[in-house]
Amino acid sequence: MKREEILSAIYHCVKCKLCSIVSFHPNEEWLPLCPSGQFYGYQAFYAPGKMEIFREILEGEISEPSEGLLKAVYACTLCGACYEKCKQVSSVEIRLPELFEEMRHELAVKGWALDAHRGIVEKIRETRNAYGERYEYKYRYRYKRGDREGAESPGGDADADVLYYIGCTARYRVPEIADAMLSILNKLGIRYQLMEDEWCCGSVLLRTGQVEAAKELMEHNVEEIRRSGAKRIVFTCPGCLKTFRQNYPDMGVELLHSTEFLARMHIKVDDKLDINVAYHDPCHLGRDLGIYEEPRSLLAEVAHIKQMKREREQAWCCGSGGGVKSAYDDFALWCATERLAEAREAGAEALVSACPFCKRNLREAAEIEGKGAGLGVYDIVELVNRCLKEGGARR
Amino acid sequence: MMTSRGVLSPGVIKELQAIVGEENATDDVAICASYSRDQHWHFVPPRNPACVVRPASKEEVRAVLMLANKEKIPVVPYSTGINVRGLAIPVHDGSILLDLGRMNRILEINPEMKTATVEPGVTFGMLLEQTRKYKLRPAFPDAPLTVSVLVNYYLRGIYQTAAADGHDHTISYEMVLPNGETLRTGSRALSSMPYFRYGVGPDFAGLLSAHPGTCGVVTELTAKLYRLYDHRQEYFIGFESVKDSTRLIYNLMHDELATSIRLVDNQSWLRGICGTFDYPYEELPKFVLCVLVEGLPGLFEAKDKLVRAHIEESGGRVLELPEAFKRRFEEESLGGAELSCMVFHLRGNYHCIGLYGPLTLAARYYELHEHTALEVGIPGDHVYFYLDPIYNFHGQLCYVELDIFYDGSDPRFGEKLREYNRRQFHRLLDAGIYGWFRPYAGIIEPTTERIGYLAEVWKKFLRIVDPNGIMNPGKLF
Numbered sequence: 073m074k075r076e077e078i079l080s081a082i083y084h085c086v087k088c089k090l091c092s093i094v095s096f097h098p099n100e101e102w103l104p105l106c107p108s109g110q111f112y113g114y115q116a117f118y119a120p121g122k123m124e125i126f127r128e129i130l131e132g133e134i135s136e137p138s139e140g141l142l143k144a145v146y147a148c149t150l151c152g153a154c155y156e157k158c159k160q161v162s163s164v165e166i167r168l169p170e171l172f173e174e175m176r177h178e179l180a181v182k183g184w185a186l187d188a189h190r191g192i193v194e195k196i197r198e199t200r201n202a203y204g205e206r207y208e209y210k211y212r213y214r215y216k217r218g219d220r221e222g223a224e225s226p227g228g229d230a231d232a233d234v235l236y237y238i239g240c241t242a243r244y245r246v247p248e249i250a251d252a253m254l255s256i257l258n259k260l261g262i263r264y265q266l267m268e269d270e271w272c273c274g275s276v277l278l279r280t281g282q283v284e285a286a287k288e289l290m291e292h293n294v295e296e297i298r299r300s301g302a303k304r305i306v307f308t309c310p311g312c313l314k315t316f317r318q319n320y321p322d323m324g325v326e327l328l329h330s331t332e333f334l335a336r337m338h339i340k341v342d343d344k345l346d347i348n349v350a351y352h353d354p355c356h357l358g359r360d361l362g363i364y365e366e367p368r369s370l371l372a373e374v375a376h377i378k379q380m381k382r383e384r385e386q387a388w389c390c391g392s393g394g395g396v397k398s399a400y401d402d403f404a405l406w407c408a409t410e411r412l413a414e415a416r417e418a419g420a421e422a423l424v425s426a427c428p429f430c431k432r433n434l435r436e437a438a439e440i441e442g443k444g445a446g447l448g449v450y451d452i453v454e455l456v457n458r459c460l461k462e463g464g465a466r467r
Numbered sequence: 468m469m470t471s472r473g474v475l476s477p478g479v480i481k482e483l484q485a486i487v488g489e490e491n492a493t494d495d496v497a498i499c500a501s502y503s504r505d506q507h508w509h510f511v512p513p514r515n516p517a518c519v520v521r522p523a524s525k526e527e528v529r530a531v532l533m534l535a536n537k538e539k540i541p542v543v544p545y546s547t548g549i550n551v552r553g554l555a556i557p558v559h560d561g562s563i564l565l566d567l568g569r570m571n572r573i574l575e576i577n578p579e580m581k582t583a584t585v586e587p588g589v590t591f592g593m594l595l596e597q598t599r600k601y602k603l604r605p606a607f608p609d610a611p612l613t614v615s616v617l618v619n620y621y622l623r624g625i626y627q628t629a630a631a632d633g634h635d636h637t638i639s640y641e642m643v644l645p646n647g648e649t650l651r652t653g654s655r656a657l658s659s660m661p662y663f664r665y666g667v668g669p670d671f672a673g674l675l676s677a678h679p680g681t682c683g684v685v686t687e688l689t690a691k692l693y694r695l696y697d698h699r700q701e702y703f704i705g706f707e708s709v710k711d712s713t714r715l716i717y718n719l720m721h722d723e724l725a726t727s728i729r730l731v732d733n734q735s736w737l738r739g740i741c742g743t744f745d746y747p748y749e750e751l752p753k754f755v756l757c758v759l760v761e762g763l764p765g766l767f768e769a770k771d772k773l774v775r776a777h778i779e780e781s782g783g784r785v786l787e788l789p790e791a792f793k794r795r796f797e798e799e800s801l802g803g804a805e806l807s808c809m810v811f812h813l814r815g816n817y818h819c820i821g822l823y824g825p826l827t828l829a830a831r832y833y834e835l836h837e838h839t840a841l842e843v844g845i846p847g848d849h850v851y852f853y854l855d856p857i858y859n860f861h862g863q864l865c866y867v868e869l870d871i872f873y874d875g876s877d878p879r880f881g882e883k884l885r886e887y888n889r890r891q892f893h894r895l896l897d898a899g900i901y902g903w904f905r906p907y908a909g910i911i912e913p914t915t916e917r918i919g920y921l922a923e924v925w926k927k928f929l930r931i932v933d934p935n936g937i938m939n940p941g942k943l944f
C-alpha cells in the first residue's frame with residue numbers, strides 16, 4: 073500500500089465512532105461491536121484511535137515500540153466488524169483490517185513484532201506448523217490407525233479430485249473437526265486426498281505482519297497442490313481458505329469452505345438433532361469471504377437455529393483472530409465469554425461455528441465457565457457428522 | 468503534519484495512577500497519540516496529550532483536578548471526543564486528557580418527571596435504548612448517536628432532528644471545579660430534586676454552559692425527555708430556492724404543527740436523511756423541505772390536515788419518495804442519527820459554519836455562502852445548505868448550516884477553507900446573526916471584538932472559576 077493512500081484513508085476517518093456499535097436502527101439496542109475497544113477502553117483500541125497511531129508512525133513521530141503501541145496494534149482481532157459499519161458512513165477507502173495488517177507489517181519491518189508472534193515464526197520454521205507440533209506423527213496417529221470415531225480413512229486416494237486441506241489448528245488443537253470432516257467424506261462416499269506434506273498456510277504470519285516468513289510456506293503448498301492434481305480443495309478453516317483465496321497465486325483449482333462444499337451435496341438426514349443452537353459467524357468466513365448462507369442452510373438441516381443479536385456482517389468476534397489468542401489470551405477469552413452469553417440469551421443450548429479457531433477459543437471459555445453453564449461448542453461438521461448415517465444420503 | 472506532546476514528570480503520573488488505578492492513567496506515547504486529532508485538523512493542528520486519565524467517579528475527577536490545579540497542568544475534558552471542532556485537542560504541550568468514558572451510568576430515568584440524569588459517557592443510543600421503554604426519547608442532535616448526551620446538552624447543541632423540542636434540554640447539572648468544589652445548578656442546589664432549571668438567583672446552568680471544558684468538569688446532568696407518538700406522517704416538499712421555501716416554513720412554525728422541519732439541499736443531507744446514495748437526487752428540486760407530523764390520535768389527524776393545507780398553498784412540489792426513505796427519516800429524526808452521517812461519503816470530510824439567525828435572512832446567508840466559497844476557489848458543487856427552524860420560533864429563530872464537503876487529504880483545500888472562514892465570519896457578522904452554533908477557536912476572536920464589555924466580563928468570570936487557567940486553556944481566549 074502506498075503511504076499517500078494510507079494517509080488519505082486515515083484523513084477520511086471522521087472519528088464518529090459509529091464503528092464501535094452494531095447498527096442501532098431499527099431495533100434501537102446499544103450493542104458493542106469492537107472487541108478491543110470494548111475491553112481496553114482507551115481510544116487507541118478503537119479503529120479511529122488506531123488510525124491516528126498509524127499516522128504518527130508514518131510521520132515518524134512514534135519511534136519506539138512502547139507497551140501501549142504493541143498492545144493497541146496487536147490486541148485487535150482484525151475481525152473487520154468496524155469496517156462493515158464504517159463503510160456505511162465514511163469514505164475510508166481501505167478495508168480497516170487490511171490497514172491494520174499493513175500497520176503490523178510496518179512494525180514488523182522495524183523489528184517491533186511481539187515475542188509471542190516471533191515465536192510462531194520459529195515454531196513454523198522448525199515444524200512447519202504454527203503450534204510447533206510434530207506433524208507426521210500426529211497425523212498418522214489420528215487418521216491412519218483408525219482409532220478415533222469416524223477416522224477410518226486410510227489417508228485418502230492419491231488421484232482423487234477433492235483434496236481436504238486440514239490446517240494447523242484442526243490437526244493439533246481441535247482434531248475432532250478434522251475427524252468429523254473425514255468421516256463425512258467417507259460416509260458420503262466421496263473420494264478425497266490429503267496432502268502428503270501439508271505445511272501451515274501462512275495465515276498467522278500474514279495477519280501478524282510477518283509477511284516475508286510466509287512466502288516459503290506458500291511456495292511449498294502451491295507445489296504440493298500442483299503435484300496432487302486435485303481440482304477442488306476443501307477447507308474447514310476459514311483462515312486458511314481466506315489465505316489461499318486472497319494471498320496465494322491462482323492455481324486453477326476450486327477453493328471451498330466445508331460448508332460451501334457440503335451445502336452443494338444437498339445432504340439429507342433422517343433425524344435432526346433435538347437441540348437449539350446459535351450460529352457464530354467466523355470473521356474470516358463471513359466478513360472476509362462473504363459466506364453467510366451456506367453454513368446456515370447446512371446447520372438448519374441438522375439442528376434448530378436460534379438467532380443472536382449480533383450476526384452476519386455485524387457478528388461479535390470470538391476473540392481468537394489476528395494473533396490475539398497467542399498473545400493476549402485473557403482478552404481472547406473475554407470475547408468468547410461475551411459470545412457465549414449472547415448465545416445463551418438467544419435460548420441456545422450450543423454455540424456452533426465453522427472455524428477451528430473459533431471453536432477452540434469458545435470451547436475454552438465455556439470450560440472456564442464450568443460444566444454447569446451447560447453450553448456446548450461445536451463446529452458445524454461435527455453436528456453434520458453426528459446426523460449422517462453410514463452411506464449417508466444426498467438429496 | 469508534526470504532532471507536539473510534552474511530558475509530565477513520573478511523579479505526577481504515579482499520583483494520577485494512584486487516583487484512578489494504574490491501568491487507567493498512562494503517558495504511553497501511542498495511547499496519547501490516539502487522542503491527537505479530529506475532523507477539524509485543518510484548523511486545530513494535532514497535538515498529543517502528555518497523558519490520558521480515565522476516572523470512574525466524580526471523586527476521582529475531583530482528585531485529578533485538584534492535583535492538576537496544584538501543579539498548574541492543563542486539563543482537557545473528553546467525553547466521547549466527537550465534537551468536530553477540535554475542542555478536545557490540547558492547545559498546550561504537557562496536558563492531561565481526562566477521558567470520562569468510564570463514567571457511563573444512566574443515573575435515573577424518571578418517566579413521571581420526563582427527565583433523565585446521566586454521566587458524561589452516556590451516549591444518545593444508550594439513553595434511547597432505555598427511555599423508549601417509557602415511550603420517551605431525548606432530543607437528538609443530527610450528530611452520530613455515539614456522542615455524549617451530557618456534553619451535547621451542556622455545550623448547547625442543535626436539535627434539528629425534531630425542531631419541536633426547542634433548544635434547551637438541560638435542566639440542571641453538577642460541575643466539579645479545579646479547586647475541588649462542586650457547583651450544583653438549579654433546584655439541584657437546594658434539594659435532591661434536580662428537576663427545575665432555575666433554583667437560586669441567576670441562571671447558573673446557563674452561565675456555566677456552552678464552555679468547551681473551560682470552567683470545570685460536568686459529572687452529571689439532568690435533561691428533559693420528550694414523548695414518542697405512534698401516529699406519524701412524513702412529507703418531502705421540493706423548492707427551487709431557499710426563498711421559495713420560507714413561507715411554508717413560517718406557516719408550519721407559526722402554527723406549531725410539525726415536529727421535524729428541515730430544509731436541506733438535494734445533494735448532501737437529503738441523502739443522509741433518506742439513508743442511501745442510490746437514487747437520482749439530482750432530478751429532484753434543488754431544496755427539499757422534510758416535514759414530520761406526529762401526535763396523539765385526534766390531535767395528529769387535525770395537525771396533519773392543517774399541514775397538508777399549508778403545503779398545498781405553498782407552491783412546493785410534494786415529492787413521492789420511496790417508503791423506505793420515509794421510514795429512515797423517521798428513525799433518524801426520532802431515534803437518533805446514524806445513517807445520516809453517511810454524508811461524509813460525499814468527499815471524505817466536512818466543514819461547516821453553524822449559526823443562529825432569523826428565517827428572514829436565510830436566503831441572504833445562502834447567498835453569502837455561495838459567493839465566498841466561489842471567491843476563494845471552492846467549486847460550487849462543494850457548497851451545501853441546511854436550515855432548521857427552532858420552536859417556539861420567537862424571533863423566527865433558525866439554525867443555519869453553511870456546509871462544505873471536501874477531501875481533507877488535500878492540504879490546498881484546507882488553506883481555501885481557512886480563507887473562507889476568515890472572510891465569512893466577518894461577512895456573516897456584518898449581515899447580522901443571532902449567534903454561532905458554539906464558541907470555538909477561530910470564530911471567537913472576530914466575535915469578541917464586537918461584543919464590548921461583555922468580553923471582559925466573560926474572561927473575568929472564567930478567571931474566577933478557574934484562576935490558574937488549567938481548564939482546556941486556549942480553547943476560547
Ligand SMILES: Cc1cc2nc3c(=O)[nH]c(=O)nc-3n(C[C@H](O)[C@H](O)[C@H](O)COP(=O)(O)OP(=O)(O)OC[C@H]3O[C@@H](n4cnc5c(N)ncnc54)[C@H](O)[C@@H]3O)c2cc1C
Pocket residue numbers: 086088543544545546547548549550551554555567587608609610611614615616617618619620622623624625626627678679680681683684685686808939942
Ligand atoms: C456528523 C456529525 C454531525 C453533527 N451534527 C451535530 C448536530 O446536528 N447538532 C449538534 O449539537 N452537534 C452536532 N455534531 C457535533 C457533536 O456531536 C457535538 O459537538 C457533541 O455532542 C460534542 O462532542 P462529544 O459529546 O463527543 O464531546 P467531546 O468531544 O468529548 O467534548 C466536547 C467539548 O466539551 C468538553 N467536555 C467534554 N466533556 C466534558 C465534561 N464532562 N464537562 C465539561 N466539559 C466537557 C471538551 O473539553 C470539549 O471542549 C455533529 C458531529 C458529527 C460528527
Ligand code: SF4
Pocket residue numbers: 084085086087088089090091092119120154157158159161162164
Ligand atoms: S466509523 Fe469509520 S469514520 Fe467513523 S470513527 Fe469509525 S473508522 Fe472512523
Ligand code: SF4
Pocket residue numbers: 105106107108109117118119147148149150151152153154155168169389
Ligand atoms: S478489527 Fe475488530 S477488534 Fe480491531 S478495531 Fe476493528 S472491530 Fe475492533
